Amino acid sequence: MDWTFREDLPIYTQLYEHLTLAIVSGVYGPGEKLPAVRELAVDAGVNPNTVQRALSELERSGLVHSQRTTGRFVTEDAQRIEQERQRLAEEQVRQFLAAMSKLGYNRIQTVMLMEKMRGEGQ
Amino acid sequence: MLGKLMKHEFRATGRIGLPLCGIMMALSVVAGMVIRLWSDNLEYGWREQAGSIIIFLYGLSVFAVGIGIFIVLMQHYKRNLLGDEGYLMRTLPVNIHELLLSKLFVALLWYIASILLTMLSGLVVVFISGEVKLSEFGGLMDVIRDGLASTDAYTWLCAFLAYIGGMSLLTLLFYADYAMTQSFSKHKVLYSVIFVVVFIVLLRLVFWFNSALVASGFGAPYFGSNESGVYVSHGAEVGLIELYLSCVLVYFITWAFLKYKPNLE
Amino acid sequence: MSNILECKALTKRYGGKEALSAIDLSLEPGRIVGLLGPNGSGKTTLIKLACGLLTPTAGGIYINGEAPSKATNAIVSYLPERIALPLWMTTQQAMDFYGDFYADFRRDAAEDMVSRLGLELRQTIKTMSKGTREKLQLILTMSRAARLYLLDEPIGGVDPATRDYILKTILTNYSEESTVLISTHLISDVEHVLDEAVFLREGSIMLHESVDTIREEKGKSVDELFREVFAC
Missing domain, CATH: 1.20.1270 (Substrate Binding Domain Of Dnak; Chain:A; Domain 2)
Known part of the structure; x- marks a missing residue:
C-alpha cells in the first residue's frame, strides 16, 4: 500500500481514511484478518501508538472488530461495508460538486457536461 | 563485571602484545641457533653478518616487549576511556572503579608476563646456543637455589x-x-x-x-x-x-x- | 515510578556558557519522543547527562527514579553521534561484547539484522564503510530490550533509503513498554514516527506536546510549527 500523509491533519485520522479505503475497496475483504499493529506501523513508517489509535477508531465505527487473542478482523457485515462505501462515494461527489460550483457550474450544467463527455468518450 | 572487563582488556591489548611476545620468542630460538653455528666457526662471513643482525633484532624485540607493551597499554587506555570508544565504555553498566581497576590489573599482568617471557627467551638463547649443556642444567639450578636460599x-x-x-x-x-x-x-x-x-x-x-x-x-x-x-x-x-x-x-x-x-x- | 526519564531544574554549564538552563521534563514509558532543536540547542548535552557521560551543574536528572549510575546504564541503550565501537572488532566480537555486558541483549535479533544487512561475522569494523558502521551500531543499540533508548542524531546526514532503514529498525525493535528519545534537527524526516515532540532552543524547552495535538490544534505539521518557532 502506498502511504503518503498530508501535513495539516493528524496522522491517525489519515491512517483511518487509508484503512477504510482499503476495506471498502476489498484490499482487506470481509472477515479477513488485519496485519498486527507493529507490522502496519513499520510498513507505513509511523508510530505504533498512532496505528493503535486509528484501529480503535475503526472498531468504534464498526468496520473492524477485535478478538482478544487473535487480532483484528474486518467485519463480516457486508452491509456495513457497503454503507461505508456509500459514505465515501457521497463525500467524493460532494467535493467534486463543490469544486464545480467554484467554476460556476450548477448541478444541472455539471451533469450535462458529464453526459457530453461520456458521448465524446465513446 | 570486573572479570568481563579484564577479559575484554586482554582481547584488546593482546592483539599487539601477543604478536610482540611471539616475535621475541621466535627470534630467541633463531638467535640461539645462530650463536651455535657461529661458535664452530671463527671466520667472519655472511653467516656471521646475518647472525649479528638476528641477535641485534632479538635485542630489539626484548626492548620492544618491555617498552612496546607499555605504549600499547597507554594508547589503549587513552582511546578506550578518553577517545571515541569512551562513549561505549563509559555507558556500560559498570562504574569507573571497575573500568580503571580492570585496566590496571591487566597492565600489571602484562608487565609480569613480559618479564617472565623475557627471562624465558634468555634461557632459550642460552640453551639452544649450546653455551650451557643440558647436563649442566642441574648446576645452574643449584646456583639459583642458593641464591633463593x-x-x-x-x-x-x-x-x-x-x-x-x-x-x-x-x-x-x-x-x-x-x-x-x-x-x-x-x-x-x-x-x-x-x-x-x-x-x-x-x-x-x-x-x-x-x-x-x-x-x-x-x-x-x-x-x-x-x-x-x-x-x-x-x-x-x-x-x-x-x-x-x-x-x-x-x-x-x-x-x-x-x-x-x-x-x- | 511512572516516569522513565525526569529532569528537575536541570542545568549544565560549560565554563561560562549555559548549555541547559533549568529544564523540567518528564517522559512516560511507551513513547517515541523527538528531541528537536537546531545545532547547539543542548540536545546532545541532555542525552549525555542521561547516560552519565556528563554531570549536572545544578538540578537533577533521573532514569526510572534514579540518578544515572551503573544500575541505570543497564536499562538505557545509548546510540552516540559517532562510532564508538573499537575499529579492530569484528561483527561477531561486537555482538559478543554487547552480550557480555548487557543482560537484555537479544543476540538472535542482532544476528538476524546483521545477516539481513549482509555483514560477514568475521569482517572487522575498520573495513566497513561509514554508513555500514552506523547501521551496525544502530543494530546493536536496538537489539537491547532496554527501558529507555537515547538516540543521538541517528539520521543526521544519511540518504532517504538509509533513513527509512533506520526508522524501520527502530520501530521494529523497541518494545511497547519502553521509551525512545530521538534527537534530531531534521524534523520532517522523523515526525511520522513520533508520539511527542520536545522543542529545545538555547538550552530551554520551548514546547513539549503530543504530535497529534499539534496537528489537531494548530492544523500544521510539527516541521511547519518548528520553522515558525525558530524563525527569527
Whole structure:
C-alpha cells in the first residue's frame, strides 16, 4: 500500500481514511484478518501508538472488530461495508460538486457536461 | 563485571602484545641457533653478518616487549576511556572503579608476563646456543637455589611488592595525566609534561617525612646485602607504604577526573 | 515510578556558557519522543547527562527514579553521534561484547539484522564503510530490550533509503513498554514516527506536546510549527 500523509491533519485520522479505503475497496475483504499493529506501523513508517489509535477508531465505527487473542478482523457485515462505501462515494461527489460550483457550474450544467463527455468518450 | 572487563582488556591489548611476545620468542630460538653455528666457526662471513643482525633484532624485540607493551597499554587506555570508544565504555553498566581497576590489573599482568617471557627467551638463547649443556642444567639450578636460599621470603615479598607498587604508580601517573590533560584542547603535550613533574614533586612533598626518616638513620637503603645474603631494612616498609599511598592518591585523582570532568572528544 | 526519564531544574554549564538552563521534563514509558532543536540547542548535552557521560551543574536528572549510575546504564541503550565501537572488532566480537555486558541483549535479533544487512561475522569494523558502521551500531543499540533508548542524531546526514532503514529498525525493535528519545534537527524526516515532540532552543524547552495535538490544534505539521518557532 502506498502511504503518503498530508501535513495539516493528524496522522491517525489519515491512517483511518487509508484503512477504510482499503476495506471498502476489498484490499482487506470481509472477515479477513488485519496485519498486527507493529507490522502496519513499520510498513507505513509511523508510530505504533498512532496505528493503535486509528484501529480503535475503526472498531468504534464498526468496520473492524477485535478478538482478544487473535487480532483484528474486518467485519463480516457486508452491509456495513457497503454503507461505508456509500459514505465515501457521497463525500467524493460532494467535493467534486463543490469544486464545480467554484467554476460556476450548477448541478444541472455539471451533469450535462458529464453526459457530453461520456458521448465524446465513446 | 570486573572479570568481563579484564577479559575484554586482554582481547584488546593482546592483539599487539601477543604478536610482540611471539616475535621475541621466535627470534630467541633463531638467535640461539645462530650463536651455535657461529661458535664452530671463527671466520667472519655472511653467516656471521646475518647472525649479528638476528641477535641485534632479538635485542630489539626484548626492548620492544618491555617498552612496546607499555605504549600499547597507554594508547589503549587513552582511546578506550578518553577517545571515541569512551562513549561505549563509559555507558556500560559498570562504574569507573571497575573500568580503571580492570585496566590496571591487566597492565600489571602484562608487565609480569613480559618479564617472565623475557627471562624465558634468555634461557632459550642460552640453551639452544649450546653455551650451557643440558647436563649442566642441574648446576645452574643449584646456583639459583642458593641464591633463593640466601634471601629470605620476607625480602622477596618486599621486592615483589616494590615492583608491583612501582609499576602501578608509573601506570597510574600516566592514567591521571591523560585524564587531566584531556580537559585542555590545546598544548596537550606541554600540559602533560607539566602535570607529570607537578605530580612527582607533590608526591615527594606529601611524603617529605620519608627523607627525614632516611636522614635520621631509621630508613637507610631499602635493600642491602651482607655476608648472609640480601636483606631488607626497616626503611623498606616505610617506602612501600609511601609507594602504595601514592598509588591510591593518584588513582583517586584519575577517578575524580573521569567521574566529574569527563571530556570526550 | 511512572516516569522513565525526569529532569528537575536541570542545568549544565560549560565554563561560562549555559548549555541547559533549568529544564523540567518528564517522559512516560511507551513513547517515541523527538528531541528537536537546531545545532547547539543542548540536545546532545541532555542525552549525555542521561547516560552519565556528563554531570549536572545544578538540578537533577533521573532514569526510572534514579540518578544515572551503573544500575541505570543497564536499562538505557545509548546510540552516540559517532562510532564508538573499537575499529579492530569484528561483527561477531561486537555482538559478543554487547552480550557480555548487557543482560537484555537479544543476540538472535542482532544476528538476524546483521545477516539481513549482509555483514560477514568475521569482517572487522575498520573495513566497513561509514554508513555500514552506523547501521551496525544502530543494530546493536536496538537489539537491547532496554527501558529507555537515547538516540543521538541517528539520521543526521544519511540518504532517504538509509533513513527509512533506520526508522524501520527502530520501530521494529523497541518494545511497547519502553521509551525512545530521538534527537534530531531534521524534523520532517522523523515526525511520522513520533508520539511527542520536545522543542529545545538555547538550552530551554520551548514546547513539549503530543504530535497529534499539534496537528489537531494548530492544523500544521510539527516541521511547519518548528520553522515558525525558530524563525527569527
